[in-house]
Each structure stands twice: as C-alpha cells, then as structure tokens.
Amino acid sequence: MSNVELLEEHRVxxxxxxxYRHSSELLDCPMTFSLFLPNKEKFPEPSLLWWLSGLTCNDDNFTHKAGAQRAAARLGIAMVMPDTSPRGKEIADSTDYDLGQGAGFYLNATKEPWAAHYKMYDYIIEELTAVVRNEFDLTGPEFISGHSMGGHGALVLGLRNPERFQSITAFAPIVNPTQVPWGIKAFENYIGDDKKLWAEWDAVELMKHYSGKEIPILIDQGDADPFYKKELEPFKLVEVAQEKNYPLTVRMQSGHDHSYYTISTFIEEHLEFHVNALQNNTSKE
Known part of the structure; x- marks a missing residue:
C-alpha cells in the first residue's frame, strides 16, 4: 500500500x-515534496526535472515563485521538488539559517547529531527516486537543476551520477563549498574535519578529477547578487572546466540578484536547455 499522501492539487x-507527504524510512521522519505533471494525453512518458532549492527554502518556493509550470507544460517536462532537509521536533536543528532544518546541503552527514537524519543525498538519489518512479511511473530521461545551496546540490548530484542525468543547470550555485563560509560551516558540522571527505561534495573538486560522461551544464549568475563574490564565485568552476575542456556555460546576468525574480526570468531558457541537451544526446546514440 502506498504511503504517499496527497496534500494539494492545483490545475495550472x-x-x-x-x-505530497510520505514517511521517509531513510530520514526517519515525514517528508513533503511537490510534483508537477504535464498533460498526460500529450505527454504520456514525460522527461523529469529534479529541482533543488536553497537555504531556508522548502518544496513550495520554486512551485509558487518560479513560474516554471507554463514552460514545463509546453515542453512535456514533469518536475519534482524535494524539501531541503529533514524536518520535525525530534530532528537536530540550529538557530542559524544556514545550518540544520532548511539547510541539508544535499549530502550524507556522518557527524552527530546530524548523521541520524541528514542523508539528503541518499534520500533524493535512492528513496525519493523510488517513490517517484513507483508511485507515478516517471521513468523517462532526467535532468537536474537548483538554486544557491540547491545549485550546489544539482552540480554534485549530477556529476556524481553522470549515467543518470542528461544535463545540469543552476542559478547562483555554491560551486566550491569547501572554500566559502556557507560550505565550510556546513561541512564542519555535518562531516567533520576530514577535508578529503569534503571534496566528495564540492563541484570544483569533482570536476578536477572528473572522467565520466560530459553532461552539459548551464549556470546563470546575477552580477547584483550580494553573495556572488563571497559565497558563489562560479568562475572557479569555469577555470577547471576550461582545463578539462568540459561543456560548461556560465552567463552573467546584468542587474539580477539572488532572488526568485532572477529564476523566473530565465527558468524557461533552462528548461529548453535541458530539452535541447536530451535531443543532442539522443541524436548521438
């Protein structure tokens, strides 16, 4: 019997x-996620975009603010939006916005008190994937995208699973978390002091040693983003990609900040990027 409970349904x-809400055995708590499905008659086997949100967010932020459903409906893309962390009274938390609930960083924590519940990488790659495939029969080609902390997650999950994802896009991602305050704080708490383990969750470090399938990557970064130079610095990833001759495009967007106004402006182009990458990949096979 399904343990997936419908909470909301909106024609859009x-x-x-x-x-939806379901009981996560892996995280040992109830979890919510949002899911957009395009017209089933037009797209009986849609492709699937995984969207990972940023610090302080949950699965509602993208659903309510990005305006992605219009383009997804046109292009035949289903979209799944996980929450950003385990949640609940019994779950470890912090009074800081950038640690604990709402700040799972899409990794598997190994240090207490976080290790008991904070396994967001395995949750998305294994458990929620099984739910999405089994409950909704979504078994088509997959893409991954995200914003800020979720952009970090999209890059890491994509680069660690090149056989699965056709393409990656990100808005203002934390590309080199081992070297910036947000990432250092998260890794010290969730993983401990072993910098070798940190590198497993850092897109720049993964790119340095990458030898898998070259998944096309698109990044949009606003030049009016207050976190651009202190926390994000996408050109650190550009430098490594150029050395590896890896297909990475970073677009600086004039006047744009870190908000969902920027995401809503360019999300249609990101979805089209994914569809084009899929078509290119298919034509090469």
Missing part, C-alpha cells in the same frame, strides 16, 4: 501541480 496551465 496544461498540467497539474501536486504536493
């Missing part, structure tokens, strides 16, 4: 936006 453009 030529599709339906859902919100």
């Amino acid at each position: 453009f030529d599709g339906v936006q859902y919100k």
